Amino acid sequence: MRQIATAPHECEGNLIFTEHGLSPYWILGRLLIQRFHGYSGEIETEMDGEEWTINLKYQKSGIAPRLQDDVANERLYEYRISGYGRGERKANFLIQPRFADMRHYETGDQISTPFDNIPEDEGINVRFAGSNLEPLEFRNLLPTFVQELAREGDLPINTDYFAGGVHEMSNITTYERYVRLNRSWSPKVVGRAGVMQRLMHLCATEKGSKFEYRVDNEDIVGYNHRVRLPTPDAKRLISGHRFGKQIKHYHPKYVREDDPSDPLYHPKIGVLLKKKLNSNRSFRWEDHRKLRREIDETIINVLSWSNVPVKPDHTTYVPDDHFDAVAADDPVGLFADPTxxxxxxxxxxxxxxxxxxxxxxxxxxxxxxxxxxxxxxxxxxxxxxxxxxxxxxxxxxxxxxxxxxxxxxxxxxxxxxxxxxxxxxxxxxxxxxxxxxxxxxxxxxxxxxxSNAWQKFCNKYGAALVEAADGTETTLRIDMVLSKLKSSSNPRIQDVLEEAIRAWRAVGRDPLELREATAQWQTAPDTWEYGKVNPTLR
Incomplete structure (x- = not known):
């Protein structure tokens, strides 16, 4: 089945390089100070048929130089490379020195970094951010920008710098993709019976829930609607999903009123993965394809649940400078409407x-x-x-x-x-x-x-079935303090698992499936114990 292809919007993260130590950092400083005298100016160049404007400048960090560093200043510099391509395609890279036992330039207090705990004692952190670029485009543009700047400054720089493999600590902190939906379809998403309202009505609780539905209809209905799905709700909507996310329906800051031929007359439907929506944990860089898959599955299925056609059709989807409204190369699975x-x-x-x-x-x-x-x-x-x-x-x-x-x-x-x-x-x-x-x-x-016996069991004990990322193992996680002793005032794990088996059987499931799962339960508020369901029952 043909499906509409999504387009990238925001992306931020950190690329960490250790192969050449701090050498790439020092050579960039030499290029900026000796050849560009502190600012490169705007440099026009062409890369793969696209016109880019790039520049190199610096800012002061809070890091004190080491005794062995040949630096006259009391604090090290950080170097910023910015690039502006077609339309709103932007890439910004902040090159930061990293080494063990870093100290604040004023207080002398230690600045904690992963380099305190890994074999490599120095390297470079490149904080990247931009818009309308795929994650791998950031990765590829960085060494290309560096070489363009080197040519402009007439200072050769090793072509291996920033071009080799990134360290496993590299990560993504923000990632959003979108489609642009014809405005006539908006009520299917943000109307009274739209999918956002249905999710709110069915998932949001009165107290304690982190599910949020934020509505801003200041200039138009659907001006900025955001459903914030914490990880448990996100997992429940689509089987196998791992990350909390935001589902968004939004117009530009200045709403277009009179010209449907203007792409910005029509809203974006986007899904955003963000570090702060996932217990402040970043996403591994090496998982960027999995992240895209989860985002795409959410966008396509939310549209499907809204009864919006997911096939590429210019009466449903509106192309813009960065969204082509064409068919996806790799269609995602469609799931039954969970509401x-x-x-x-x-x-x-x-x-x-x-x-x-x-x-x-x-x-x-x-x-x-x-x-x-x-x-x-x-x-x-x-x-x-x-x-x-x-x-x-x-x-x-x-x-x-x-x-x-x-x-x-x-x-x-x-x-x-x-x-x-x-x-x-x-x-x-x-x-x-x-x-x-x-x-x-x-x-x-x-x-x-x-038929609801299993759900009632889960509600009673704060239980949930959790699949491993590769789908090879299932864990019955019980968020309650349990004991193996009859004399304890807490419920016995053996009794709770027997009750789980009965509830599983009551909804027509094969008890063997559950007996082969791993059980995880609390023995104290911050202490967990693990075991196979079947042996633990004995």
Missing amino acids: PELETEQNAMILQTFVGLRESDEEVLKRLVTDGGEAHPNELANETGRSISTIYRVLDRLQGILRNDNATVSFASKKFEQDISAIVDQVEFGIKNAADRVSKLYNLETKNAS
Whole structure:
């Protein structure tokens, strides 16, 4: 199947070179100071048929020179190479010296770097940033720019400098790709029934969630909409995904109003991977192809879930200076729209709860609806006339629907609150007809409530199945303190895994699949233990 090809937008990261030590750094300083007298000026050149304007300049770092460095200044320089190509194609490289035991030029305090802990004791960090370039283009432009500057300054520089392999510490910190969507399709993405709204409604919880939907409609609906998906939600949307990300729908700063023939009249749909969306961890440079694959899968599937055609078509996609609106060389897999599946899971959880509803459960739900969705356990006890121990038993039975965070009881998601409020608000609400009315509301059969047993187990114990990056191993991760001893007040790992097997079987899965997985659980808040599910059960 032909699919639209995405285009690169932002990309930032660090390329680390150790093969030639600091020699490339010192020769660049000599070129800048001795041949260009501190600034190269704008140099026009052609590279692979594209006109580029490049320059070389310096800035002061916070690093003190070593005793052996032949430097008159109290601080080392950093050298910046900037290049401007066709349209908005830009590349900036900041060349920084790196060596073991670096010190601040004023305080003398040590500046920590990876060079303190690796065999190589000196090298160069090149911080790159730019737009509308593929990651490998940054890698290839750097040595080309250096050689162009060397020719202009009439100072030969070793062609191997910056051209060899990069160190394994090299990384990417920001990476975004996009398509430009005809404005007429925007409501499919940012409208009331658009995919962004569906994700918010089904995934966002009232408290504690890091899922965010940021909306800016100042100049036009869809001016700047951003869905921030933390890693767990990103993994749930598309199987095998590993990274938190942003899904974006946005117009340029100054919205075009009257000319649909102007590409900037139409919005971009982009997906952004960013270090700060992933526990402040950068992405390995060597994974840049995998990063692109995950971004492309997200863009194409979000469009597909929005019922936007993903085939290249200039009535759907609008070419611009950097997005060609052509077919991708390597189409990605299409996944089923997860939002109906997520909704079905949550509907089934509500139904399963109402199947076994007790009078005390009913009273607590009523009070929560009446109290605006939140209450202290003691308040629920007072208002229902039940003992506090009864309230806690109710909370235990309604786990997954309700949560108790820091002595505040609330619904586990906005959807649960809205749907249960609609049921409870009915005058005829009661134990006898609750399950029937829930099943009618969701068009579900009561007998199918057990199909959610696995999800309920995961919610109860904070459990999740995690696949290794290469898909060769599955781990059942349980984010709860467990024990192997019957005498412990914490749940026994053997009992929890038995419950996992029962829940897995209840949803029609082969128990052998789970028994062969690795289990990971906490033995203390910051301590983890590992073992195979099947041996641990014994």
